[in-house]
Amino acid sequence: MNTDAVNLLFNGGFLAILGAAVAALAGIGSAMGVGIAGQSASGIVAEDPKKFGQALLLQALPGTQGIYGLLIAFIILQKIGLLGGAGLMDLSTIQGASLLAAALPVGLVGIWSGIAQGKTAASAIMLISKRPEEIAKGMVYTAMVETYAVLGLLISFLMINGIKL
Amino acid sequence: MSIARMKKLSVVGHASIRRELMLKLMELGVVDIVSQTDKLAADSQWKDLVKPVSRESDVVRFENWISKVSQVLDAIAKYCDLKAPLIKTRKPVSAARFEEVLRDRSDVEQKILNALAQLGNLSKLHAAQNKVEAVRLSIIPWKELDIPFEIHGTHSTDLIIGAIPALASRQELEAQLAAKAERAMMLSFGQDPEQQYLAVITLKEDGAAVNDVLKSFGFNRFHQGDMEGTAEENIRKCEEQLAQIEEKKNGTIEAIRGFREYQEQFQFFHDDLVLHRNLASIKSRLVATRETFYMEGWLPRAAAVKVEEVLLEKECYFEMRDPEKDETHPVLLANKPLSSPFEAITKLYALPDSRAIDATPFFALSYAIFFGMMLSDAAYGLILTIATFVILKKMKPEGMTEKMIKMFFFCGISTIFWGAMFGGYFGDLVTVVAKTFFQADVAIKPLWFNPMEDPMKLLMFSLLLGGIHLFIGMGLNAYMAIRDGRLLDALCDTGLWYILLIGLVLLLAGVAAPIGQWMSIIGAVGILLTGGRYNKGLGKLVGGLGSLYGITGYLSDVLSYSRLLALGLATGVIASVVNTLGSLAGGGITGLILFIIAFCIGHTYNMSINALGSFVHSCRLQYVEFFGKFYQSGGETFDPFNENTKYIQIIREENK
Numbered sequence: 001m002n003t004d005a006v007n008l009l010f011n012g013g014f015l016a017i018l019g020a021a022v023a024a025l026a027g028i029g030s031a032m033g034v035g036i037a038g039q040s041a042s043g044i045v046a047e048d049p050k051k052f053g054q055a056l057l058l059q060a061l062p063g064t065q066g067i068y069g070l071l072i073a074f075i076i077l078q079k080i081g082l083l084g085g086a087g088l089m090d091l092s093t094i095q096g097a098s099l100l101a102a103a104l105p106v107g108l109v110g111i112w113s114g115i116a117q118g119k120t121a122a123s124a125i126m127l128i129s130k131r132p133e134e135i136a137k138g139m140v141y142t143a144m145v146e147t148y149a150v151l152g153l154l155i156s157f158l159m160i161n162g163i164k165l
Numbered sequence: 166m167s168i169a170r171m172k173k174l175s176v177v178g179h180a181s182i183r184r185e186l187m188l189k190l191m192e193l194g195v196v197d198i199v200s201q202t203d204k205l206a207a208d209s210q211w212k213d214l215v216k217p218v219s220r221e222s223d224v225v226r227f228e229n230w231i232s233k234v235s236q237v238l239d240a241i242a243k244y245c246d247l248k249a250p251l252i253k254t255r256k257p258v259s260a261a262r263f264e265e266v267l268r269d270r271s272d273v274e275q276k277i278l279n280a281l282a283q284l285g286n287l288s289k290l291h292a293a294q295n296k297v298e299a300v301r302l303s304i305i306p307w308k309e310l311d312i313p314f315e316i317h318g319t320h321s322t323d324l325i326i327g328a329i330p331a332l333a334s335r336q337e338l339e340a341q342l343a344a345k346a347e348r349a350m351m352l353s354f355g356q357d358p359e360q361q362y363l364a365v366i367t368l369k370e371d372g373a374a375v376n377d378v379l380k381s382f383g384f385n386r387f388h389q390g391d392m393e394g395t396a397e398e399n400i401r402k403c404e405e406q407l408a409q410i411e412e413k414k415n416g417t418i419e420a421i422r423g424f425r426e427y428q429e430q431f432q433f434f435h436d437d438l439v440l441h442r443n444l445a446s447i448k449s450r451l452v453a454t455r456e457t458f459y460m461e462g463w464l465p466r467a468a469a470v471k472v473e474e475v476l477l478e479k480e481c482y483f484e485m486r487d488p489e490k491d492e493t494h495p496v497l498l499a500n501k502p503l504s505s506p507f508e509a510i511t512k513l514y515a516l517p518d519s520r521a522i523d524a525t526p527f528f529a530l531s532y533a534i535f536f537g538m539m540l541s542d543a544a545y546g547l548i549l550t551i552a553t554f555v556i557l558k559k560m561k562p563e564g565m566t567e568k569m570i571k572m573f574f575f576c577g578i579s580t581i582f583w584g585a586m587f588g589g590y591f592g593d594l595v596t597v598v599a600k601t602f603f604q605a606d607v608a609i610k611p612l613w614f615n616p617m618e619d620p621m622k623l624l625m626f627s628l629l630l631g632g633i634h635l636f637i638g639m640g641l642n643a644y645m646a647i648r649d650g651r652l653l654d655a656l657c658d659t660g661l662w663y664i665l666l667i668g669l670v671l672l673l674a675g676v677a678a679p680i681g682q683w684m685s686i687i688g689a690v691g692i693l694l695t696g697g698r699y700n701k702g703l704g705k706l707v708g709g710l711g712s713l714y715g716i717t718g719y720l721s722d723v724l725s726y727s728r729l730l731a732l733g734l735a736t737g738v739i740a741s742v743v744n745t746l747g748s749l750a751g752g753g754i755t756g757l758i759l760f761i762i763a764f765c766i767g768h769t770y771n772m773s774i775n776a777l778g779s780f781v782h783s784c785r786l787q788y789v790e791f792f793g794k795f796y797q798s799g800g801e802t803f804d805p806f807n808e809n810t811k812y813i814q815i816i817r818e819e820n821k
Contacts, residue, residue: 057777064735064778071738083745136513140788143781147725150782154624154731161620 012091019100026069029114033062036118044129065110102159109152167523169499178481194807195468227442301403307396314389328360346371436810496800504529506571515798537579539732539779546580592740631726638794664688743767
């Protein structure tokens with residue numbers, strides 16, 4: 001077996017950075033979700049340009065998963081010293097792998113919840129095309145999906161916070 | 166009581182005072198006049214006695230004028246590039262001024278008609294423009310053809326011009342033409358993504374054969390119609406026409422812009438028409454005999470005296486009574502000044518049933534707390550507070566908008582409080598700035614603790630708040646049960662759960678574990694035994710199990726409040742990401758410029774996305790977790806007969 005590759009794979013620092021990368025993947029979900037919602041938004045704005053603001057508000061909702069991912073990635077990078085002047089710390093394989101594991105919830109939940117939330121936001125946009133006064137209800141439906149992204153964020157955060165370096 | 170107490174009003178009066186009375190009631194704007202259609206349909210004796218008043222044609226006439234005026238006002242706004250204000254407010258205007266502006270109604274009507282005529286011209290010019298433009302576009306491909314359009318051939322030849330689809334092969338067409346009619350000639354005029362443009366000159370005797378070949382290639386003949394001259398001449402002619410039309414259009418638009426000076430008058434006229442329309446349409450809710458009329462309506466108890474005065478003055482016979490038990494009435498929320506802004510949140514969900522309770526006073530405080538904890542940055546809170554304060558003072562919004570903005574004002578104050586507790590001022594701005602530009606180590610100490618350092622503590626606090634919030638909701642459910650005399654329900658559906666949940670918390674937290682253990686057991690057994698009390702037979706047992714299983718619901722409800730921690734952290738961490746990004750270029754002038762740019766963009770973005778998130782998630786906690794425990798919605802909005810004008814608000818001197 002190629003020892004270089006093995007050394008890399010079990011290098012704590014690499015695993016930790018991989019973790020930060022996985023967390024940031026939540027942006028996939030947000031990008032797709034915001035995209036889906038944006039398509040609907042353009043549709044209703046074509047009918048009534050005055051709804052731009054309302055539609056934009058709903059379109060922004062699936063964007064949070066990406067932010068949560070960024071947040072966790074940032075915390076990991078800060079924790080391992082990659083941000084700021086100190087430079088990358090020496091990490092054991094276990095520490096690195098733990099950080100990688102801790103990044104999974106926010107990264108994975110973010111992807112799928114972002115897409116699902118995008119679809120809900122799209123239908124909420126359809127809702128305001130017919131009943132603009134009911135925007136709050138559309139927002140609440142959309143926020144129901146986000147709950148799980150929040151939970152993913154929370155558990156990732158608590159894990160990272162608990163890992164001793 | 167936060168749902169205003171209502172009184173039912175029934176009035177009989179002489180037909181001659183009907184209009185005056187309606188006018189007075191409209192000015193007061195406190196009576197919700199009820200339609201009599203149902204009563205007429207249900208009560209045959211009643212039906213024989215009275216007939217509905219209807220003057221539909223009046224309403225239609227006013228509606229017609231309203232739509233004309235709106236059309237003109239829209240056009241003025243459009244062509245004068247008037248931006249719609251962010252917050253719509255009605256201009257306060259004295260009754261005298263209102264009368265004065267509309268003194269010469271026929272003059273205003275004439276102006277409206279003139280403006281409409283200009284609008285009509287404009288749309289005709291639009292149509293003409295489109296038509297000419299279409300012709301121009303169809304000729305453009307033939308620009309190179311120098312044979313005038315009126316020439317379709319010579320004595321013995323035919324000129325055929327037209328197009329084949331872009332996908333068809335021109336070479337093949339040429340080959341086939343050569344085979345069928347060797348003396349035919351084909352000229353190409355280029356192509357666009359859809360079509361290739363061709364002209365074919367053929368002997369008249371070959372005409373049929375050539376046509377067949379062309380047809381098989383999907384040839385589409387160009388119809389010259391009665392155009393004369395070459396393509397180029399025609400294009401020029403079209404362009405001249407277009408320029409003329411454009412000029413006329415500009416003239417018309419200029420004329421429409423000229424109506425701008427009457428905009429205010431038109432707005433007054435619009436609102437005057439609205440008032441007349443309302444007066445005319447409210448009649449359809451009354452019933453009448455030959456000499457009298459009858460109306461029914463609801464009014465808030467607080468307004469009863471004023472309405473009584475009016476009715477006495479007009480010498481009507483009337484009755485006011487409290488609603489009977491189980492009688493639904495329109496719902497008007499009436500809360501104390503501190504909690505009334507939060508009515509906006511209740512209304513966004515749905516109004517409470519008139520026999521249930523208004524949730525507003527019970528969640529106003531927790532809404533502000535939750536919002537503050539989730540935004541949790543004192544600087545953002547300060548911005549929000551100042552911005553909403555300025556809007557309230559400067560723009561004087563009305564109705565829902567006012568409530569909403571006041572609500573954000575309170576939420577902003579709460580955000581300042583929680584931001585200070587957790588030490589967030591634009592995230593860690595002070596620390597970063599001190600370090601980057603002054604090489605100093607400064608930090609603003611949080612008043613309580615920094616959630617980044619001890620997130621578990623904040624998580625526990627969030628769940629505790631959640632627990633209290635849920636208990637309040639359950640308590641309200643019990644209150645309603647007791648008020649309606651269902652003591653057993655209050656005990657079983659709320660009391661036993663209180664015992665079980667408090668017991669479990671004591672047991673799990675390890676404080677007074679034995680007491681907690683017994684409380685849990687009593688609660689659980691109680692729920693198991695009583696949960697199915699309304700079911701029959703085996704259902705009693707299953708119902709109890711089902712009720713007890715509801716404990717998972719309480720678990721997830723409480724955990725849902727963990728978002729208070731998560732969203733609060735999100736604001737803080739993103740803010741510090743922004744600050745870190747800004748400090749990447751180090752100190753010095755470049756560093757400072759980069760920092761300011763990052764600061765402005767980053768914090769604006771962070772504040773808006775997180776304020777939106779805090780609003781939505783606070784709503785969710787109220788709607789799903791809190792309202793789910795007790796709230797009964799379904800009330801009809803109290804919609805008093807009033808001056809619901811669009812542009813102006815008529816101020817009348819109190820002359821009593």
